[in-house]
Amino acid sequence: MDADAKTMSTEAPRQRPRTRRPGVEPGRPVLSVRTVRASDMPAVVALDATVTGLHKAAYWQRVFRRYGNHGQGQRHFLVATLDEQVCGFVIGEVRDWEFGAPPCGWLFAIDVMPSARQLGVGARLLAELVQRFRREGVSTLRTMTASGNSLIQSFFRSQGMRAGHLLPLEMDIGHVVPTPNADTQEDQVT
């Protein structure tokens, strides 16, 4: 077990009492959160595939290279395990002066396996990420959600997150179709 692994005997701070937590009593699954290992990646890919329907092994290897390795550069990729089986993950990073704002912690992804949901796993992952961000001296957590994803919004709201002062803006900038002979033809923008 990693030095940073903790079990459910140390409860994360919560806003209201819960009744459905996995505990440390005999026969109850033990929840731990620790830094991701290379050997966790097949389980992470499979977990993501159950949520998105896409098996993106190469993508997840890139994410592991960037966010794994014990949070180098204030990056964090944590996994939750129930009885040592990966059942969730969270990924985040401290970013400096983005959008003119002082350094803050960004949460990029959080996923819990459907069979392990509503047991407190997501809350515990978020609490562990927040703890790491606090240790790095930041006092604000930010994330973005799809506007139609009411599940993730309910979850973040339950953990104390509220609409912030940044507003995402976007526009369609077209898609460049590479031409076979790039020296003689211009790229086509659709």
Ligand SMILES: CC(C)(COP(=O)(O)OP(=O)(O)OC[C@H]1O[C@@H](n2cnc3c(N)ncnc32)[C@H](O)[C@@H]1OP(=O)(O)O)[C@@H](O)C(=O)NCCC(=O)NCCS
């Ligand atoms: C959102 C998600 C991470 C929550 O994980 P979880 O382990 O089930 O969450 P928890 O058990 O810690 O629940 C914490 C709180 O979230 C809220 N919540 C969780 N599931 C909920 C649901 N299905 N409906 C409404 N609120 C819910 C509740 O307020 C809950 O507190 P309570 O149990 O005291 O009522 C999980 O459902 C998930 O992975 N969803 C899909 C992932 C996703 O869409 N990711 C977006 C890309 S980042």
